[in-house]
């Protein structure tokens with residue numbers, strides 16, 4: 174029987190342009206799909222866009238567009254981005270497509286006909302950003318994203334989720350690997366053990382969705398709509414025999430790869446819907462961790478996104494794929510920084526694999542006119558290398574197939590290092606005195622044939638991760654086009670000895686040119702340019718969210734609107750700039766800058782301005798401790814803090830709500846500007862301002878101390 178493998182990414186909301194966080198999930202699936210195909214497994218890799226719901230309807234309205242146009246535009250950005258990045262899904266589903274519409278209505282009807290859907294009334298809280306029902310009173314904050322929920326009072330259809338509490342717990346017990354990793358499994362288990370209530374599966378207060386069949390004033394709940402993509406894309410709901418064949422062949426999915434924040438929808442709702450409809454369950458729901466940038470999840474609303482294209486343009490797509498898979502232990506959160514990326518690129522790709530290939534291919538051309546010689550009798554060094562490569566193959570396979578991509582690449586790169594060491598030890602380019610020409614030729618033949626064979630194995634294994642580069646190497650090794658070889662099952666039977674004597678090598682070609690110092694700056698510049706055009710293209714007012722992603726120019730504008738004392742780059746002592754919310758304050762802080770004389774004809778912008786020590790001493794910086802920290806309803810960026818200065822307590826409002834959990838701030842010692850004129854925001858008075866470093870994208874990091882300091886102490 175043909176082995177088949179069906180894997181899916183989450184489908185991406187069209188309220189945000191594609192960024193590296195989205196690319197991460199898609200790249201991981203692309204690598205898995207390529208490996209499966211190379212193992213001759215019939216593979217189906219699905220991705221797409223999630224286009225309905227209140228959130229998208231509102232985003233479209235804000236952009237002055239219809240939901241249809243808005244969704245089409247952003248959806249196209251996703252599919253084009255995947256093309257530019259060389260990602261090759263077998264299908265890209267849009268939830269606005271007819272095939273999906275049909276399938277979702279069929280599923281809804283099926284659930285209703287089987288008695289799992291009934292009509293009722295919902296009164297409760299709803300988080301529009303997560304499109305999720307939230308427990309709590311009016312004014313409740315969404316536990317997942319921290320935003321204020323809205324009160325919904327609607328006639329709704331309900332799904333009998335409560336009936337699936339036991340069947341779901343049985344499922345998790347019977348199939349412990351249904352949810353991975355273990356941390357996600359535990360979270361889901363405790364959620365379900367806490368009791369399941371019936372779930373509202375329709376909405377009536379807006380129209381952007383798929384109508385409930387037979388009761389068109391209801392639209393189907395967007396998560397029921399979205400989850401169904403995994404089956405509608407295979408033809409579920411279709412009358413067409415060919416489409417249904419695909420469903421028959423590929424369902425149930427082997428793996429739904431998801432971000433960990435959407436595990437409840439995939440591990441609770443989705444299997445419950447499927448059980449209720451009598452449809453087989455997927456093999457596994459596997460959660461990836463978050464890609465962090467500047468310490469927080471990369472996301473549009475936090476304004477800290479990086480586009481995959483900027484990295485691809487400077488270092489190539491393969492470098493990005495390698496970095497994401499090697500650097501981040503899959504399943505855990507991982508930080509993305511341009512510096513770490515360049516370091517990995519230079520260390521592992523340019524100086525590692527790339528340099529190894531180039532040395533061996535060049536020597537093969539130089540000493541053997543590019544034709545692989547007979548290796549001759551192996552010595553202990555060759556036997557050791559062969560044993561190592563032979564051990565690496567199953568270890569790599571085991572790690573990769575267990576979603577431990579980082580472990581797989583680590584073990585493979587230990588082979589790269591060993592081949593490098595072998596070349597250095599045998600030094601085939603050197604001819605010591607006393608060695609005959611015949612001995613020299615025999616050594617060169619043995620070493621180069623052995624090293625080239627090791628490279629062949631490394632390249633075959635790494636192909637799913639570095640498809641474009643592996644193709645270049647494959648050709649240099651005289652093996653032709655790698656995609657063709659992949660079709661011929663080059664991976665499952667891979668063993669030492671595949672590189673035959675007499676094979677004609679291809680011409681040497683550059684692989685991973687060393688990244689120079691300016692690589693980071695170039696990527697940052699590309700981001701800034703893109704953000705600028707994105708802000709212009711989106712139109713409409715620039716919100717704080719967008720300002721944080723916005724280019725330096727936009728941020729500068731915001732800073733310029735703030736009082737002079739808050740733009741502290743010229744101040745000699747406190748180097749930490751104010752946090753973003755303070756930058757919008759209108760407090761009458763002292764105008765501390767004293768511009769130096771500007772010689773005629775010189776642009777003022779290039780001049781440094783200085784303040785005197787007297788100017789600085791006007792700013793009263795003091796140590797304070799946070800004793801209360803809480804969110805402010807309807808203000809998703811502000812936190813209300815009460816701070817203790819030793820001899821007094823005060824209230825301060827700070828624009829750090831998107832970066833700090835209030836509970837985690839309690840007890841922290843911070844620095845405040847204590848003599849800033851009071852300012853009213855959201856009806857509350859702020860008596861001072863916090864100091865924080867402002868990182869890329871405006872992300873704040875609060876200033877503090879390593880030593881014990883008494884409350885109220887003055888900073889001078």
Ligand code: MSP
Nearest residue numbers: 183184185186194198223399400431432463464471
């Ligand atoms: N539309 C829903 C999913 C419906 S699936 C039936 C959704 N969309 S989303 O666009 O907000 O996020 C989709 C996925 O993008 C996340 O689950 C995750 O896989 C990926 N990521 C988005 N940002 C990410 C990071 N910063 N890091 C890692 N993955 C991230 O939720």
